[in-house]
Structure formats: C-alpha cells, structure tokens
Amino acid sequence: MTATAPAPATLGEDAAPRVHPVSVARAYRFELVKLVSQWRIRLLVLACWIAPALFVAAVSRQSTLPTDTLFGRWMHATGWAGPLVVLGFAGTWALPLLTSVVAGDVFASEDRLGTWRHLLVAVRSPRRIFAAKALASLTVILLMLVGLAASGAVGGLLAVGNRSLVGLDGHLLSPSHAAGEVFLAWACVIAPTLALAGIGLIGSVALGRSPMGLLLPALVALAMQLAQMLPLPVAVRVALPGYAFIAWNGLFTGPRQTGPLLIGIAVSLLWAVLATTLAYLLFLRRDFTNLTQDASGRRAVTVGFLPLLALAGATVAVVGLATPSMGSGIDKAKVQQSLATEFAHLYRMQTDELNRPAVTEAQLRVSAACDKGGDRTDDKGAGNDWRCVVSWHLPGAQVAGSAIYQLDITADGRYVADGDGPKEVNGYFLVRTAHGDAPNPLWQFDGNVELLLATSKG
Known part of the structure; x- marks a missing residue:
C-alpha cells in the first residue's frame, strides 16, 4: 500500500493572518x-x-x-x-x-x-x-x-x-x-x-x-x-x-x-x-x-x-x-534717527492731550544729537551712558525748543529714554486723556533701533 502525500493547503486557509501596523x-x-x-x-x-x-x-x-x-x-x-x-x-x-x-x-x-x-x-x-x-x-x-x-x-x-x-x-x-x-x-x-x-x-x-x-x-x-x-x-x-x-x-x-x-x-x-x-x-x-x-x-x-x-x-x-551685521548694529546715526522720529510722534500726542494748537511733524523738524560716554568713547554699541539732545521748531517761534534724554540701550536694540529736562516738556506730570489721567508721554518711553539697517533712513 502506497502512501499518498497530503494535498497542500489552500493559500490563506491555514496561514497566519497578516498583521498591519497601526495607522x-x-x-x-x-x-x-x-x-x-x-x-x-x-x-x-x-x-x-x-x-x-x-x-x-x-x-x-x-x-x-x-x-x-x-x-x-x-x-x-x-x-x-x-x-x-x-x-x-x-x-x-x-x-x-x-x-x-x-x-x-x-x-x-x-x-x-x-x-x-x-x-x-x-x-x-x-x-x-x-x-x-x-x-x-x-x-x-x-x-x-x-x-x-x-x-x-x-x-x-x-x-x-x-x-x-x-x-x-x-x-x-x-x-x-x-x-x-x-x-x-x-x-x-x-x-x-x-x-x-x-x-x-x-x-x-x-x-x-x-x-x-x-x-x-x-x-x-x-x-x-x-x-x-x-x-x-x-x-x-x-x-x-x-x-x-x-x-x-x-x-x-x-x-x-x-x-x-x-x-x-x-x-x-x-x-x-x-x-x-x-x-x-x-x-x-x-x-x-x-x-x-x-x-x-x-x-x-x-x-x-x-x-x-x-x-x-x-x-x-x-x-x-x-547683511552689514558683524558689529553691534547700534551707532550714533541710528539712535539719533530713531529718537527724533519717536519724539515727533509723541510730541504731537502730548500737544493733543494738552489741548494745544495742532502741529505737523514737518513743521516740528525734529532732530537729535547723541553722544555715548563722552569724547573718549566711540558712539557705538549698547550701554546706559547715551545722552541725547532733541531739538524741534514750533510755527511762529523764533527759538528752537530742546530737551535732554538719557538713553539705556540694550544689545538687542531696545532702549528706554528718560527725560532729563526741561520739566515742562519731558518731566513727570499727569495729562488728561479721553480715558483719564496718564503720565506725560514724553517723560519716559521705549524705542527700538533696527540692528540690520546699513545706514539710518532719511
């Protein structure tokens, strides 16, 4: 009596089910x-x-x-x-x-x-x-x-x-x-x-x-x-x-x-x-x-x-x-331009809050002259020894106005400008706004110097 080989199982009949990874x-x-x-x-x-x-x-x-x-x-x-x-x-x-x-x-x-x-x-x-x-x-x-x-x-x-x-x-x-x-x-x-x-x-x-x-x-x-x-x-x-x-x-x-x-x-x-x-x-x-x-x-x-x-x-x-960025990115021209621009904007805000005659920035012609640490120090880089004099003109006035600010500039270009006189301009006093009394906007304010700017904008 001859042995008969069993027939192969149908594909998939006894095989283990295929396992798929979870999605x-x-x-x-x-x-x-x-x-x-x-x-x-x-x-x-x-x-x-x-x-x-x-x-x-x-x-x-x-x-x-x-x-x-x-x-x-x-x-x-x-x-x-x-x-x-x-x-x-x-x-x-x-x-x-x-x-x-x-x-x-x-x-x-x-x-x-x-x-x-x-x-x-x-x-x-x-x-x-x-x-x-x-x-x-x-x-x-x-x-x-x-x-x-x-x-x-x-x-x-x-x-x-x-x-x-x-x-x-x-x-x-x-x-x-x-x-x-x-x-x-x-x-x-x-x-x-x-x-x-x-x-x-x-x-x-x-x-x-x-x-x-x-x-x-x-x-x-x-x-x-x-x-x-x-x-x-x-x-x-x-x-x-x-x-x-x-x-x-x-x-x-x-x-x-x-x-x-x-x-x-x-x-x-x-x-x-x-x-x-x-x-x-x-x-x-x-x-x-x-x-x-x-x-x-x-x-x-x-x-x-x-x-x-x-x-x-x-x-x-x-x-x-x-980019021109191998230095500190902070120099005299940039600081002066940034401070003058911000002072002009805030001066107009102060004028409105004090109910004075309106004035445009073109009429003000604001400029700033800054120095860092005196004559023996280059006017570059961060520090709290920046001193600036801001000048502006009012229509009909014969003499230009001026105000002094002490600036503390950090390495990332942010600075705090602290008014140092005259007190009638940038001293601490309250002004009446539409939402109540608030400190003089020209007393202290934050600003920013663009570090990657090659030269100051005109």
Missing part, C-alpha cells in the same frame, strides 16, 4: 490621550488659559506698572499692551519650560514606565510611534501657546478696553491694527518654540530617564538668552533661534522692522527641522530589546548636537555675508 492617526490619538491624561499637563494647559488673564487684569488695575517690560508702561492705556507683556515673559521663561515638560518627556516617560515593548507590540512600527509622539507633543504645546495669547488678550480687553496702542516709534496703532499686530507677534514665536521642541525631542530620545533630557530645552533657551545679552556681533545673535522671541518688536514700528524677524523665523524653522530629524534618526537606532539601555548614551547626544552647532555656524556665516 499614524490612531497612534496620534492614543498618544494625545496619554498626554492630556497626565495631571501636570492638564494643570499647565489650564494655567495657560487662565493665569495670563488674571495677571493682566490685576496688573492693569495697579498704580505701579512693570515699566521695565516692553509695553508695560501702556497697560493702563490699552488692553492690547497686556498680551505683549505676557509675550515677553513667555518667550523668556514660559515657552522654554513648557516645551521641556512636554517634548522633553514624551519619549522618556516610556523609559520610566518600562512600556516600550508593549507600545511596539501594539503599534508595530517605530517610525509611526515617533510621528505620533512628536505630533501629540506639538499639539499640546500649540494649545498652551494659543491659551497664553488668548488669555492675555481677554484679560487686557476686559480690564482696560479696546483702545489704541502706542508703537515703539511713538505712532498710534488703531485698536483693529493693534489687534492684528499683537496676534501676528504671537504667531511669530511659534517658530522658535518648534525649535526648542525639536531639541526637547533629542533630549527625550537620547537621555531617556535622565532629568537632563527634561531640562535640555530650558537650558538651551537660557544659553541663547545669555548670548543676546552679551556684546556679540549682530550676525551671531540673529543666527540663534532664540532671537525670534524678541524680534517681534519690529512689528510695532513704522515702517516695520521685518528683516531681523524674518531671519529669526527662518533660522528657527531650520533648527526645528534639523533637530526633529536628528531625534528621529536617534530613535530608529535605539535597542528596545535591552531593558538596561534606556537611552542612546553620550555618543547619541554628541551626534545629535554636532549638526546643530554646524547649522549655527553656517547661519552666522550667511547672515554675516548677506
């Missing part, structure tokens, strides 16, 4: 739910949507204003100054810390909980896991940023009202114009926030359970802030992604100083793309079968950050060659 959309929803289910994330989101409104409303009703903060001295005058004060704080402290908590922990949390194997079995694709986690963290960060902007605006409008805003060159922005510029300024800080988020992803992937991964975006942001305070060439400061956190100042001058802002945004986006790509490559090289290795080690950090340093060097070289 990015489903993995993204899963990661987003995991993020927002954490109590600290919920508290941070709630704080971003509530705290700025309470802060702006409370400060706007105080007699003492944060005049050392940009637009802080106008918080009594318009509700649109509040969100700009919040923006200055957010760019310095809040946004770097928020990106650290979210992006700096999105991968490290799996290392602490030991859940990588379960996640890989469920999703079956490291690439889709990275995409889902990166998108979920980005969503939460943007939700926090939108909350900061909206909450600050609502608090200011409810406490003070929808009124005109004084720009950094003294001209008035109508309420609708101010609203557009305020929200545009908030939109501009999305790019540097993305750059810090990308750095956070590198730290979370490379350092795992180490707390340094969580602190990395905040430490990088702090280093960039220190660089902005040092007397470095403009090309170096503009080529850092953190510069976009302060370059929005140029939106509130006429005409807009968009050159540094656009460069800062472009640099920030380059950092964001490169940092996210490096984090992705490091993630794909991780060994998830070894439970004792929860990070890629020192070599991964080195490999992850050397390209970023190379990018910084390349952007410095490009900016330095394309």
Whole structure:
C-alpha cells in the first residue's frame, strides 16, 4: 500500500493572518490621550488659559506698572499692551519650560514606565510611534501657546478696553491694527518654540530617564538668552533661534522692522527641522530589546548636537555675508534717527492731550544729537551712558525748543529714554486723556533701533 502525500493547503486557509501596523492617526490619538491624561499637563494647559488673564487684569488695575517690560508702561492705556507683556515673559521663561515638560518627556516617560515593548507590540512600527509622539507633543504645546495669547488678550480687553496702542516709534496703532499686530507677534514665536521642541525631542530620545533630557530645552533657551545679552556681533545673535522671541518688536514700528524677524523665523524653522530629524534618526537606532539601555548614551547626544552647532555656524556665516551685521548694529546715526522720529510722534500726542494748537511733524523738524560716554568713547554699541539732545521748531517761534534724554540701550536694540529736562516738556506730570489721567508721554518711553539697517533712513 502506497502512501499518498497530503494535498497542500489552500493559500490563506491555514496561514497566519497578516498583521498591519497601526495607522499614524490612531497612534496620534492614543498618544494625545496619554498626554492630556497626565495631571501636570492638564494643570499647565489650564494655567495657560487662565493665569495670563488674571495677571493682566490685576496688573492693569495697579498704580505701579512693570515699566521695565516692553509695553508695560501702556497697560493702563490699552488692553492690547497686556498680551505683549505676557509675550515677553513667555518667550523668556514660559515657552522654554513648557516645551521641556512636554517634548522633553514624551519619549522618556516610556523609559520610566518600562512600556516600550508593549507600545511596539501594539503599534508595530517605530517610525509611526515617533510621528505620533512628536505630533501629540506639538499639539499640546500649540494649545498652551494659543491659551497664553488668548488669555492675555481677554484679560487686557476686559480690564482696560479696546483702545489704541502706542508703537515703539511713538505712532498710534488703531485698536483693529493693534489687534492684528499683537496676534501676528504671537504667531511669530511659534517658530522658535518648534525649535526648542525639536531639541526637547533629542533630549527625550537620547537621555531617556535622565532629568537632563527634561531640562535640555530650558537650558538651551537660557544659553541663547545669555548670548543676546552679551556684546556679540549682530550676525551671531540673529543666527540663534532664540532671537525670534524678541524680534517681534519690529512689528510695532513704522515702517516695520521685518528683516531681523524674518531671519529669526527662518533660522528657527531650520533648527526645528534639523533637530526633529536628528531625534528621529536617534530613535530608529535605539535597542528596545535591552531593558538596561534606556537611552542612546553620550555618543547619541554628541551626534545629535554636532549638526546643530554646524547649522549655527553656517547661519552666522550667511547672515554675516548677506547683511552689514558683524558689529553691534547700534551707532550714533541710528539712535539719533530713531529718537527724533519717536519724539515727533509723541510730541504731537502730548500737544493733543494738552489741548494745544495742532502741529505737523514737518513743521516740528525734529532732530537729535547723541553722544555715548563722552569724547573718549566711540558712539557705538549698547550701554546706559547715551545722552541725547532733541531739538524741534514750533510755527511762529523764533527759538528752537530742546530737551535732554538719557538713553539705556540694550544689545538687542531696545532702549528706554528718560527725560532729563526741561520739566515742562519731558518731566513727570499727569495729562488728561479721553480715558483719564496718564503720565506725560514724553517723560519716559521705549524705542527700538533696527540692528540690520546699513545706514539710518532719511
């Protein structure tokens, strides 16, 4: 009796079913739910949507204003100054810390909980896991940023009202114009926030359970802030992604100083793309079968950050060659032109508030003569030793008027002009406005020098 071989099974009859990876959309929803289910994330989101409104409303009703903060001295005058004060704080402290908590922990949390194997079995694709986690963290960060902007605006409008805003060159922005510029300024800080988020992803992937991964975006942001305070060439400061956190100042001058802002945004986006790509490559090289290795080690950090340093060097070289920016960007001609322009705008505002005869800027013919530190010092660079004399002419007057200002100019081009006489012009006294008494607009005011301008504009 001969044995008969069994017939082969029909294709697919006894074969194991083919397993497909979970889609990015489903993995993204899963990661987003995991993020927002954490109590600290919920508290941070709630704080971003509530705290700025309470802060702006409370400060706007105080007699003492944060005049050392940009637009802080106008918080009594318009509700649109509040969100700009919040923006200055957010760019310095809040946004770097928020990106650290979210992006700096999105991968490290799996290392602490030991859940990588379960996640890989469920999703079956490291690439889709990275995409889902990166998108979920980005969503939460943007939700926090939108909350900061909206909450600050609502608090200011409810406490003070929808009124005109004084720009950094003294001209008035109508309420609708101010609203557009305020929200545009908030939109501009999305790019540097993305750059810090990308750095956070590198730290979370490379350092795992180490707390340094969580602190990395905040430490990088702090280093960039220190660089902005040092007397470095403009090309170096503009080529850092953190510069976009302060370059929005140029939106509130006429005409807009968009050159540094656009460069800062472009640099920030380059950092964001490169940092996210490096984090992705490091993630794909991780060994998830070894439970004792929860990070890629020192070599991964080195490999992850050397390209970023190379990018910084390349952007410095490009900016330095394309613009006249190897110096401080602050010189006598620029300071004089900026101060004269702002004084002319504010003088007309003071004239209107004091019910004096109207005068045009062409009639005033305002000019400024500035000196830094006396004859032994070059009239260049930042410092609190700038002294300027502003002169103007009134129709029918035989003698030109003059006023003295002490200027404190920081390395980023922002300055505070403090009136030093005569007191009838730039001393402290209250003027009656349509919304109540306010300090003399010529007493103290903020201004901005365009650092990348080759020569002062006529």
